[in-house]
Amino acid sequence: MTNEIQSIFxxxxxxxxxxxxxxxxxxxxxxxxxxxxxxxxxxxDTALDLCCGSGDLALRLSRRVGATGQxxxxxxxxxxxxxxxxxxxxxxxxxxxxxxxxxxxxxxFDDDQFDAATMGYGxxxxxxxxxxxxxxxxxxxxxxxxxxxxxxxxxxxxLRTFQQWYLDGFVVPVANYLGLKEEYAYISPSLDRFPxxxxxxxLAHQVGFAVATHYPIVNGMMGVLVVKKNE
Numbered sequence: 572m573t574n575e576i577q578s579i580f581x582x583x584x585x586x587x588x589x590x591x592x593x594x595x596x597x598x599x600x601x602x603x604x605x606x607x608x609x610x611x612x613x614x615x616d617t618a619l620d621l622c623c624g625s626g627d628l629a630l631r632l633s634r635r636v637g638a639t640g641q642x643x644x645x646x647x648x649x650x651x652x653x654x655x656x657x658x659x660x661x662x663x664x665x666x667x668x669x670x671x672x673x674x675x676x677x678x679x680f681d682d683d684q685f686d687a688a689t690m691g692y693g694x695x696x697x698x699x700x701x702x703x704x705x706x707x708x709x710x711x712x713x714x715x716x717x718x719x720x721x722x723x724x725x726x727x728x729x730l731r732t733f734q735q736w737y738l739d740g741f742v743v744p745v746a747n748y749l750g751l752k753e754e755y756a757y758i759s760p761s762l763d764r765f766p767x768x769x770x771x772x773x774l775a776h777q778v779g780f781a782v783a784t785h786y787p788i789v790n791g792m793m794g795v796l797v798v799k800k801n802e
Contacts, residue, residue: 600627602720602788602795603691607631609718609797612687615639619685619710621675622646622693626655626668632689633666642668645675676702680710688717695721695765705778707798714802718795724762725791734792735759771796
């Protein structure tokens with residue numbers, strides 16, 4: 572399954588940002604800014620962005636930690652990392668970001684290394700959500716926070732119906748037009764499998780996070796899980 576998802580993301584890399592625009596009705600930038608804010612990253616921090624994709628959140632984190640800070644962007648798709656690296660090279664001044672190809676279930680970092688972390692639209696696609704949260708817990712410093720942003724199935728029936736109508740009626744036809752219909756077919760099943768907010772909080776507590784709060788946004792079609800490691 573991991574290789575399958577990895578190959579999907581490698582194939583959609585050229586239109587990854589457009590995909591996020593379509594899925595979020597153009598609003599994903601606002602929510603990413605909220606996630607960075609909730610991570611509590613500050614000037615001089617060493618920060619981590621998991622499932623960094625084309626680098627949106629990592630670039631935002633870099634602006635927040637400033638010239639004295641350092642950001643690591645991790646993804647398992649070499650094509651997306653190439654896009655992220657290209658984007659960061661066009662920034663002025665050059666952001667201090669290290670791009671790393673790795674599996675978020677087995678991070679190549681020491682324990683207690685990061686002051687803050689983010690993850691955008693990645694947790695839903697990992698093979699083992701508890702293991703992913705466990706690894707995040709391991710690499711955060713005591714007292715550090717992480718903010719995890721993702722799409723959800725809303726609990727409200729009308730909103731669920733609207734979300735499915737939007738996926739079937741807009742996203743899939745556009746993907747089909749781009750020759751990527753099969754690549755986008757994974758979205759609905761991934762939403763169906765994804766734990767709801769209170770289940771995410773429970774999973775976070777199980778791996779050791781002292782504090783876990785889930786903020787539903789866009790009427791529950793999206794949410795941010797904010798976790799804090801014990802001091």
